[in-house]
Amino acid sequence: MTRVDTSTQVDARPIAWTIERVDWDDERAVALRAAMDDEIGPRYAKVFAAFDDETAALLAEDFAVDPATIVDVILVLDPSGEPVGHAALRALDDDLEVKRVFVDRRARGRGASRALMAELERLARARGAERLILQTGDRQPEAIALYERIGYRAIPVFPPYVRFAGSRCFAKALSTATR
Template identity: 55%
Template sequence: MTVVTVEHSTAPGVLDLVRQGDEFGLSLYPPESYYALDASELDRDDVELHVARHDGHAIGIAALVDAGDDTGELKRMFVDPTARGRGAARALLDSIETAARARGIRVLRLETGPKQPEAIALYTSHGYEPIDAFGPYVGDPSSLCFAKSLS
């Protein structure tokens, strides 16, 4: 069974998933189009790191960034390729949305890329709709942005 908890970036297995996520993202997109939070940013007060574990092993991560204005952003969503297909991504997304609602976040936004059809399918099946690029993603053709109302 997959269990999702809020953890610190130094928890067992987390930094390995961060590294894997970086390697995956940079294999698809140029560095100037790769917008992941740095590992050092995962423990900021406005960031909540969610970790999916199966039998105690970290298999996925996702971060909620609270913008402080009733919006939030999903960042760093990554599931170990060997653990995909077991529901970890959906569990992480559910956990992030629950946490966002608890923080008073009414709209959750995210950015992904056109070379990640599985991610796009996950987000759209979870109720996320395409929106215009926002923040650092404006003008980057490698960025696709989505949002979901949580209210």
């Protein structure tokens, strides 16, 4: 477990977020990923319900995360120590991919997602990555807006997400100045 204290300024009030590195199976990380599924799942329910069983099974495989490929998992903790956000880095071919970024509703709009993403970028640079890639869906406009605001640019859909027409993929070049 590694802690990194960060702070963001929101409405002239600094918020002292704490970033904590944890294992994929940390119970708080598992709970935040479940909350993400509960929130995001309904947005795509009709889309996925329209697929035949074979296609649905292939897409489930495409979106599955093998814990063995996860190289870092981080939580963002609010000032009281409550975990309010989650993100991970996955080794995907020669890239590092941002996975499972989620911030609980009670912490949104206060800089928690930016703190998560900044820490993922720091960790990726420390691992020698020249860029980060990510996939999100077309029914997550708030995620797309965040990624674009912090410098991610649209790229062609990359495997394993090519079968899902709603995939939106992004990349960000990482500065080597802070390595």
